[in-house]
Amino acid sequence: MITQEQVDRVLRLSGNGLPCVSLYVPVLPEQPGRSTFMTRVASLLDGIRPLSLDSSLDHAARLSLREDIVKLEKSLAFEPHQPGAVAVFACSGKDVYEQVWLPRPTRERIVVDSDPYVRPMLAVLDEYDRACAVIVDRGTGQIWEHYLDQARELKAIRDRTLRKPDYAAGLAEDRVRNKADELSKRHFRKLVGELRQLFGRRAFDVLVVGGHSYEVPNFLQFLPRDLRDRLIGDFTVDRETATPADIRNRVQKIVSDHAHQEQRQLVGDILEAKAAGRPPSAVGLDETLWAASLAAVGTLAADEEAAAPGVVCDRDGLLARSGESCPLCGDPLREVPDIIDALTETVIDDGGEIRHIEPETELRTHLTGALLRFELPPRPAAAG
Ligand SMILES: [Zn+2]
Structure with a gap:
């Protein structure tokens, strides 16, 4: 379980001059042919191994990184049972190691920086009331x-x-x-x-x-x-x-009803804003993807069941449902199996809020919607 103290501790972490390793690994429900949790961990760690040997870093930094890698390999040697994601923040040189479980999968990634990379963790936790x-x-x-x-x-x-x-x-x-x-x-x-x-x-x-x-x-x-x-x-x-379980169930029902009510309210606000023309908002996947491509999304609402293939531009981060070349830069677009996933991560990277909409609302047909930070310029016709 994640406690507030643990989150606070992660937020206070600092390498004080030594590199911090932040690692996010999704734990997905069993699916034939998927790469295992351990394979993902190994390949992420391989990504930072060269850095731990890089002589342009000072000795203490390299040593701390090498110890982090060993520690991460050891503590993530088994696949967790609960689906979601595991996030780890480590800086061995400062005796820092925090591992947290997150209730939703995040994109897998590893970041080495002077501070822990906490944004994906906060975006996930922000969805749940304490x-x-x-x-x-x-x-x-x-x-x-x-x-x-x-x-x-x-x-x-x-x-x-x-x-x-x-x-x-x-x-x-x-x-x-x-x-x-x-x-x-x-x-x-x-x-x-x-x-x-x-x-x-x-x-x-x-x-x-x-x-x-x-x-x-x-x-x-x-x-x-x-x-x-x-x-x-x-x-x-x-x-x-x-029994304690009875009491827990009563509380959880109240908490989840409240969360659903807020989710419905957000969908209502987005649709209303769209109809009224203000504040700036987006309804539907095409428009939401265009908004996220421009870092315009303040709050993203994504239907819990939404999933759709799409394309991304690796140069400028453009997201779209289809197309062969990027309408912004002309580069070829890369196909991804789930564009909603890419959309969510883009919004997180740009500092926006994510809300998954669990109850059935009008968003189920639109898939996604958003409250925007600014009015969007017209969407270019799909190129290619
Ligand atoms: Zn592009």
Whole structure:
């Protein structure tokens, strides 16, 4: 599982003068004839081996690179079970080695640079909300992190409650109730304080609240505006009978419904912008490819099921569905089996956002659409 701490650690990495190796390898579902994960790793590492022997680099840099290669070979000697991608950031000379699993395949690549190459990792992670689930009860509170398909408990808070009101001590019944309310208020305030700290550190994107049917509404009333804005749903659960798996499923359903709702909203925004003529937008694969060729895509929406062959220009990065020579530079175009894949990577390289659209929307027939950074010049007629 990827934790926020791990992502933060990768973002803080620096070779401080030594080269950092960043490696991305897709882990694809089993397919006959595909090259194996290990073959891909070996060929990527072969690509940087000459650099580790290059005498124009200083000795410490070469040594660090050579150690990185050995370490990568060793730690990636087995194919991971889960489809997606593996990303590794290494700089042996600074004792840096971070390996993360990503939930979607990325293009395979290896980069040696003074800083880790994090953009593909961030583009993938950016698609998923990190959810904080708080399970409340009068005297207890559990704070869970839900991310991708994983959940882990971050904190459990237990406060004093009046479990057995001691009538014998002479407390009137109202006074007992008032005392209990006061304790639960104090408890809720403490929980809110914890949540505020977590959200203040930007550890989470969204909040889900669960608990007994008689506690959840009370707790929701305690949520200050900033946390209420992050709340995407609540649910009631019987703490006596619910298993951790039940709770996890309830949270994940709320998180995924919310993600689907945002995806539908984005498609709606793109189609609306197209109809209104502003802000600049693209609908359909041809137009989106042309926009990406010009680095105009701010947010790309690609239907989850979209796939289509296409062509790319290796000189200037033009993308199109078909053609023999590049309309921009005249070079011959190279055929690729999936142009959506090339489109996604181009948008990532240009600093745009990617959104895969999972529910069925109008985008299913258009395949792709985008919110653009600027108005596009007319698309040249397909050359060749
Ligand atoms: Zn070209």
